[in-house]
Amino acid sequence: MTLLISRIILTLVIVYVTYLIWTSNVDLVLWSKNAIRGWLPINKEFPESVKTEQSPEMIKTLRDNAMWSVEGFQQGDRRSYLTLLSWASNPKDTVTKNLIISAIEEIKDVYGQTDVMRQHIEPVRNPHRWWICKESIPSCHDGFEEPTGYKAQNIINHLARKLWQERGRAASILRNIKTASDKDRINEDATIKEQLFDKLIERLNLEKENSLFVAKMAFETYKDLTGFSSDGVFDFAGAIKDWETRKEKILRMNF
Secondary structure, eight states, rough: OHHHHHHHHHHHHHHHHHHHHHOOOHHHHHHHHHHHHHTTTTOOOOOOHHHOOOOHHHHHHHHHHHHTTTTTTOOOOOHHHHHHHHTTTOOSSSHHHHHHHHHHHHHHHHHHHHHHHHHSSSSSSOOTTSOBBBSSSSSTTTOOSSSSSOOOHHHHHGGOOSHHHHHHHHHHHGGGGGGOOOHHHHHHHHHHHHHHHHHHHHHHHHTOOOOOHHHHHHHHHHHHHOOOOOOOTOHHHHHHHHHHHHHHHHTTOOO
16 A cells, blocks of 8 residues: 555656646756755855954855855855845954955956856856746747847747746846847837846845846846946946936837
């Protein structure tokens, strides 16, 4: 009886997994890696007692957590970077301050290389990863969206997907919206255009987006599409304020 129940449960699991792969384009390898990372002490929230410990080891850990690695599935922990910023304004001593400032500058240097980030997230190198499927039934039957010539509405929808790689890729390639097959429809429909910018701005909001990689890609695309200028590597607040100030003017622009 026990053996029969076990077989029934195993069959149900296999059927469910098959359903996910068929309908939702779930990559089991990627899912497994993300699950394992969830069990490891990587990009985790630290207890308050540890967060306030400005030790060289903790500074290095926060710096490493804030870095990105698409192949290593590290999204760049935004709160780790913000913790370093807060420490820099109130260091316990000069040596510690120099270590903190050095860590912050290293992070800025890495994220300042926008072209490098795009080269790692935009090309479709492996169709079994996080690439964005073209709209079709069944899912991915017609292949994957390329960095240009895509359906923009499909890419916009992926700005809110669960996988940070999908959000990052969508945010990055939207800068090429002038090549989109449905560009004319978006130019004619202010509602869709507003949705695009609202979703980009949402990715700059700390309460909505903890991936520093995704936020950076959304920030750069917002600059490309609106002409917003800023020398700050992470001037997310400036972009949000710009959208609030120039919203009506931006929505009158055509791609």
